[in-house]
Amino acid sequence: MDFNKLRVALDGPSGAGKSTIAKKIAEKTGLVYVDTGALYRTVGLWAMQNSVAADDTNGIIGLLDSLDIELTWRDGTQVVLLAGEAVGDKIRTPDASFYASAVSKIPEVRQKLLDLQMDLAERGGVIMDGRDIGTVIMPRAEVKVFMTATLPARAKRRYLELQAKGLPDTYEEVLADMEARDRNDRERETAPCVPAEDAVLFVNDDYGIEESADYIISLMRKAAEEK
Numbered sequence: 001m002d003f004n005k006l007r008v009a010l011d012g013p014s015g016a017g018k019s020t021i022a023k024k025i026a027e028k029t030g031l032v033y034v035d036t037g038a039l040y041r042t043v044g045l046w047a048m049q050n051s052v053a054a055d056d057t058n059g060i061i062g063l064l065d066s067l068d069i070e071l072t073w074r075d076g077t078q079v080v081l082l083a084g085e086a087v088g089d090k091i092r093t094p095d096a097s098f099y100a101s102a103v104s105k106i107p108e109v110r111q112k113l114l115d116l117q118m119d120l121a122e123r124g125g126v127i128m129d130g131r132d133i134g135t136v137i138m139p140r141a142e143v144k145v146f147m148t149a150t151l152p153a154r155a156k157r158r159y160l161e162l163q164a165k166g167l168p169d170t171y172e173e174v175l176a177d178m179e180a181r182d183r184n185d186r187e188r189e190t191a192p193c194v195p196a197e198d199a200v201l202f203v204n205d206d207y208g209i210e211e212s213a214d215y216i217i218s219l220m221r222k223a224a225e226e227k
């Protein structure tokens, strides 16, 4: 099969390095990188902007009709537009993470974001990162990887990222936050964050970004040869 048409599903919990590694793979291979978490974060931002509480499920469902969300690419980088405006780093704050986790539990929210993701999946030539890509969005992806690392390793990475951005969160806060989000993502009824039956499990505590990317690219080469 044509390497450029591959569909790569990269799932796993937060802090596993999915987006960094997926970006690196996209850079090295020319596949389009789709960050699906950004979509849930944007729904969370929409709820925040409309002063709807994260636990107000009906309130959030009520906002979906007026949700105007689009994905585009600028210089090879995914940009999410909310009502025509790029959301930028507004979706990267700890509050936005908390909201994203809450809204992603709501089946109506997942349904609303389904077509957008399915359209991209159908075109092929994509590496998508998320939680349910191998199970729901691209069940027929040629390559499926469930990438994770231990909780302390993931929390430390996220803590260093937030520090670099000048955000005041302590390591303990980041750890507690991540543990709660892990539980939410894993235990929710709709599209929980669990590996697809045919996914390769990759625990990357001891792998750097480059090594992780190269390992997944080797799986992609093998899949392209075999199909």
Ligand code: DC
Residues within 6 Å of the ligand: 014, 036, 037, 038, 040, 041, 097, 100, 101, 102, 104, 129, 130, 131, 132, 133, 181, 185
């Ligand atoms: O990958 P991320 O941290 O940006 O994701 C933000 C939240 O969205 C996270 O709590 C899990 C959820 N999510 C999801 O439920 N399904 C996806 N495909 C991607 C993210």
